[in-house]
Amino acid sequence: xxxxxxxxxRDRAHRHQLIITAARDLAETEGWxxxxxxxxxxxxxxxxxxxxxxxxxxxxxxGAVALAGFDDLATHxxxxxxxxxxxxxxxxxxxxLGFATERPALYQAMFILPTDLKFASTETPPPLRAxxxxxxxxxxxxxxxxxxxxxxxxxxxxxxxxxxDSGRIPLSGQEQRLDFxxxxxxxxxxxMQAPT
Amino acid sequence: xxxxxxxxxRDRAHRHQLIITAARDLAETEGWxxxxxxxxxxxxxxxxxxxxxxxxxxxxxxGAVALAGFDDLATHxxxxxxxxxxxxxxxxxxxxLGFATERPALYQAMFILPTDLKFASTETPPPLRAxxxxxxxxxxxxxxxxxxxxxxxxxxxxxxxxxxDSGRIPLSGQEQRLDFxxxxxxxxxxxMQAPT
DNA sequence: ACAGGATGTCTAGCGTTGCTAGAATGCGGC
DNA sequence: GCCGCATTCTAGCAACGCTAGACATCCTGT
Numbered sequence: 001x002x003x004x005x006x007x008x009x010r011d012r013a014h015r016h017q018l019i020i021t022a023a024r025d026l027a028e029t030e031g032w033x034x035x036x037x038x039x040x041x042x043x044x045x046x047x048x049x050x051x052x053x054x055x056x057x058x059x060x061x062x063g064a065v066a067l068a069g070f071d072d073l074a075t076h077x078x079x080x081x082x083x084x085x086x087x088x089x090x091x092x093x094x095x096x097l098g099f100a101t102e103r104p105a106l107y108q109a110m111f112i113l114p115t116d117l118k119f120a121s122t123e124t125p126p127p128l129r130a131x132x133x134x135x136x137x138x139x140x141x142x143x144x145x146x147x148x149x150x151x152x153x154x155x156x157x158x159x160x161x162x163x164x165d166s167g168r169i170p171l172s173g174q175e176q177r178l179d180f181x182x183x184x185x186x187x188x189x190x191x192m193q194a195p196t
Numbered sequence: 197x198x199x200x201x202x203x204x205x206r207d208r209a210h211r212h213q214l215i216i217t218a219a220r221d222l223a224e225t226e227g228w229x230x231x232x233x234x235x236x237x238x239x240x241x242x243x244x245x246x247x248x249x250x251x252x253x254x255x256x257x258x259g260a261v262a263l264a265g266f267d268d269l270a271t272h273x274x275x276x277x278x279x280x281x282x283x284x285x286x287x288x289x290x291x292x293l294g295f296a297t298e299r300p301a302l303y304q305a306m307f308i309l310p311t312d313l314k315f316a317s318t319e320t321p322p323p324l325r326a327x328x329x330x331x332x333x334x335x336x337x338x339x340x341x342x343x344x345x346x347x348x349x350x351x352x353x354x355x356x357x358x359x360x361d362s363g364r365i366p367l368s369g370q371e372q373r374l375d376f377x378x379x380x381x382x383x384x385x386x387x388m389q390a391p392t
Numbered sequence: 393a394c395a396g397g398a399t400g401t402c403t404a405g406c407g408t409t410g411c412t413a414g415a416a417t418g419c420g421g422c
Numbered sequence: 423g424c425c426g427c428a429t430t431c432t433a434g435c436a437a438c439g440c441t442a443g444a445c446a447t448c449c450t451g452t
Contacts, residue, residue, distance in 0.1 A: 008419095008428095037410060047431050049412075058410065111364070112308065145376075151365050152352065152373050159355030160348070167314075168307070169347050177348050180341075184380045204399095204448095233439060243402050245441075254439065 016054050018044050024065045027105040032062075032113065063116050066109040070127035073099055073110070077134040089138040090182045093157060097178065100161035107165075111158060139187050146187075153185050212250050214240050220261045223301040228258075228309065259312050262305040266323035269295055269306070273330040285334040286378045289353060293374065296357035303361075307354060335383050342383070349381050 022043040026035050037058060041048045055061045073096075080095030081088040100107045109115070117125065135150035143149065160177055163169045218239040222231050233254060237244045251257045269292075276291030277284040296303045305311070314320055331346035339345065356373055359365045 036408080038408090048410090049432095050430070052411070053429080111359075111362075145372075148369060148372055148376060151369065152356070152376055155355030155359050155365065155373070156348065156352035156377075157355070158359060159351030159353070162358070163307075163351050163354060169351065173344060173347065176341075176344055177351070180344060180348055181352075232437080234437085244439090245403095246401070248440070249400080 012054075015044070015046075015050075019051060019054055019061065020064045020068060023061050024068070024106060024109075027065070027109065028103065032105060032108060035062075059114060059116060062109050062113050065106065066113075066115055066117060067125055067127060069103075069106045069110045070125070070131050072103075072106070074127060074130040074134055077131065081134060081137065089153075089186050090178075092134060092138050093153075093178055093182055096157045097161055097174065100157075100165065104165055107161065112162065143187050149185065149187060153181075156181055156185070208250075211240070211242075211246075215247060215250055215257065216260045216264060219257050220264070220302060220305075223261070223305065224299065228301060228304060231258075255310060255312060258305050258309050261302065262309075262311055262313060263321055263323060265299075265302045265306045266321070266327050268299075268302070270323060270326040270330060273327065277330060277333065285382050286374075288330060288334050289349075289374055289378055292353045293357055293370065296353075296361065300361055303357065308358065339383050345381065345383060349377075352377055352381070 019040070023035055023040055026040065026043060035058075037048050037051055040061070041051060044050075051061065055064065076099050077092050077095055080091045084091035117128065132150065132154070135154050136146050138153070139146035139149050160169070160174070160181075164171050164174060215236065219231055219236055222236065222239060231254075233244050233247055236257070237247055240246075247257065251260065272295050273288050273291055276287045280287035313324065328346065328350070331350050332342050334349070335342035335345050356365070356370070356377075360367050360370060
């Protein structure tokens with residue numbers, strides 16, 4: 001491959017990223033409804049068909065934004081967990097809800113809008129796996145069901161995030177809900193399986 | 197009011213309901229993307245503008261479907277709870293997840309698609325309140341925080357429902373997740389507040 | 393019974409959407 | 423310098439939610 005060919009490839013990759021960040025910025029300032037192919041093309045200062053030479057369609061662009069979001073989320077959760085070694089679970093939960101409320105558009109792309117991303121399979125992109133592993137890391141390695149714990153914890157947090165974001169539960173009791181959830185889902189205490 | 201006027205009013209109410217059920221059926225068989233004003237008008241055998249004489253717009257139609265869905269959900273949950281008096285919480289959770297997986301389109305209208313429904317306020321429609329009260333009823337009346345419990349339980353179930361529906365967590369472990377959740381969130385045991 | 397008015401319904405069309413075919417442009421290699 | 427290929431743009435399609443104005447229908451008052 002020639003040198004100029006490499007440069008063109010770099011430019012192309014750069015523009016690829018430009019489209020993704022432009023879509024994210026536009027969504028975060030004006031909502032995903034405002035992210036049309038025309039407005040997005042105008043933002044990156046190219047015509048519409050250029051978008052389709054980089055992505056299969058609008059959904060694929062949203063998916064790319066979501067994928068990048070999982071990288072953000074994973075590092076966000078990791079930092080929170082590591083900065084509070086004594087109570088990693090609580091710190092992670094708080095960070096998760098913070099991420100969802102502070103970046104609602106990005107969160108929507110990741111969890112609500114239709115996307116082609118493959119979850120929980122062999123072809124799951126690494127950023128998704130990394131984010132999920134942050135949840136798993138909140139439980140003790142000797143807990144054989146920590147993946148299950150992580151799934152339920154994640155689900156509960158997602159439910160709280162999305163229901164409060166859409167106004168279906170009030171924002172006022174958020175802190176108490178978080179406290180309650182952490183209390184109930186932590187595995188810090190030994191099994192103590194009550195026979196009931 | 198004249199007799200014929202009453203008849204016209206009845207016809208109108210009948211058609212109102214016809215639009216709602218047509219929208220729901222179309223969504224349940226082909227998904228909400230297929231519910232366009234044109235196709236819906238064709239289904240009810242009227243022209244498009246008729247829809248707008250009954251509803252403010254497409255979102256309002258979705259909202260009407262959602263509102264009717266809350267009636268369905270409330271009775272569904274109540275029956276499940278009453279048919280298993282010994283373990284109402286578990287029965288309700290199972291029924292909730294069953295509702296979400298068996299009627300995904302209706303569930304989407306209720307919880308995911310944009311809607312004008314007012315939740316958790318003084319003007320909350322009775323069906324919504326009734327459905328939520330089913331959650332509250334799973335906890336003991338002397339539990340001062342049963343509303344909080346209900347909110348978190350609902351959120352967790354919603355999270356599980358939506359994440360598994362969109363393939364973000366596998367369907368395989370659903371039963372175990374449900375068991376785990378019920379175990380952790382039940383208030384059957386007395387306070388036993390551990391000081392930690 | 394019949395004209396006039398109000399009510400209800402439809403046809404036709406506007407602006408916008410995601411997406412694409414074919415023309416026009418510009419670059420690299422000989 | 424010129425040809426050939428890749429890239430980019432202009433222009434347009436079908437479908438979307440929604441609405442204005444024409445048309446038809448029914449009720450009412452004389």
